[in-house]
Amino acid sequence: MQPLRLSGRAHPTAEETLHHAEMLAVPDLDASQGERMTAVVCPSCPGVLAVVATVGNKPSFRCRIGHMIGANQLLEMKEVRLEDHLWAAVTACEEFAALLRDLQAFPERQRALLEQALEIRALIERAEPIQWPATTDEASRSAVDGPEKT
Amino acid sequence: MKINAAGVRRDVIVIGASAGGFEAIRGVVSLFPKDMPAIVGVVLHRAPFFKSEFDQIMQRWSPMSVVEPTGPTPLDRGTIYLAPPDRHMRFMGSSLFLDRGPKEHFTRPAVDALFMSAAEAFGPRVVGVVLSGNGSDGLLGCLAIKAAGGLVLVQNPAEAECTSMPVAALRQDHVDAHLDVKEMADVLGRLALGATVELPNDHGK
Secondary structure, three states: OOOOOOOOOOOOOHHHHHHHHHOOOOOOOOOOOOOEEEEEEOOOOOOEEEEEEEEOOEEEEEEOOOOEEEHHHHHHHHHHHHHHHHHHHHHHHHHHHHHHHHOOOOHHHHHHHHHHHHHHHHHHHHOOOOOEOOOOOHHHHHHHHOOOOO | OEEOOOOOOOOEEEEEEOOOHHHHHHHHHOOOOOOOOOEEEEEEOOOOOEOOOHHHHHHHHOOOEEEOOOOOEEOOOOEEEEOOOOOEEEEEOOEEEEEOOOOEOOEOOOHHHHHHHHHHHHHHHEEEEEOOOOOOOOHHHHHHHHHOOOEEEEEOOOOOOOOHHHHHHHHOOOOOEEEOHHHHHHHHHHHHOOOOEEOOHHHOO
16 A cells, blocks of 8 residues: 555545555554554543454554453444444534524524434434344353253 | 232333342243233343343243344233343333433433333333342332332342342332342232232331
């Protein structure tokens, strides 16, 4: 992948967007020679994560201050964070609309904001987050389930 | 002490549980009769990102049929409806609906969502049951059930693994009785038939 020069456009071109999307979030899963930096934000703080170990093909991550997180839980926390951010957008729209209403200013803008909020609420409603399959391992299932009832 | 002195048929049972609720739910649903003449809704707080087999586990415990709905479902007596992970389950009209509305008490499914919707849809026919759990999810739902003329039972805090949810409900002075798990199914079965139930006085506040 060739590095792209920055353009002077307001928005990236399709090619630039694609280039950005192709950039690896986790460029190196092999932590045997020391930690490998990623371009992924820690779910618990503003730091970025490094791969600190890879067991099987599952990396474990750690940020600067020491939050440790496994690959599966990182994905789960990204789901939580994504939903939180979408709700934050709903709040921004609805609170702003209420402010415009109370100050009797820009009624058109107020209506547009409320419509946007409804669209984002619908996005959240339609989302189908990741779901790990139920364990099919008999041993671990019976540990949860206990003996069959008699 | 007597509960349901008016002899109203209480045939919509909603059960809420969190930490320590797994075994408590087992204790209740395993003693339900096969032909329990009630709609039963269950919310257990659980991890959102795991496909769970709790419905199948519950089906092995209970003679009633257990359903974990995947979309709008008409409510039938004799069936237990288990709220799936990451969805609130609400009763509306004579059906249940699932949604990804805002988490309540940091959880989805939430007990309050089910309890409040049941109170609105079924009024005095509802019995709310709060089992083991921490936090106060279920409290507002219990108040809504009482305000609509329904009944509220909680697990005896002396027996519950985690007491805050039953205690939060008890503190509000609206709970009809607290029961051991092993007493629940029998009392709920009789309430579903519209019987007045006589309980030892120490089961009140």
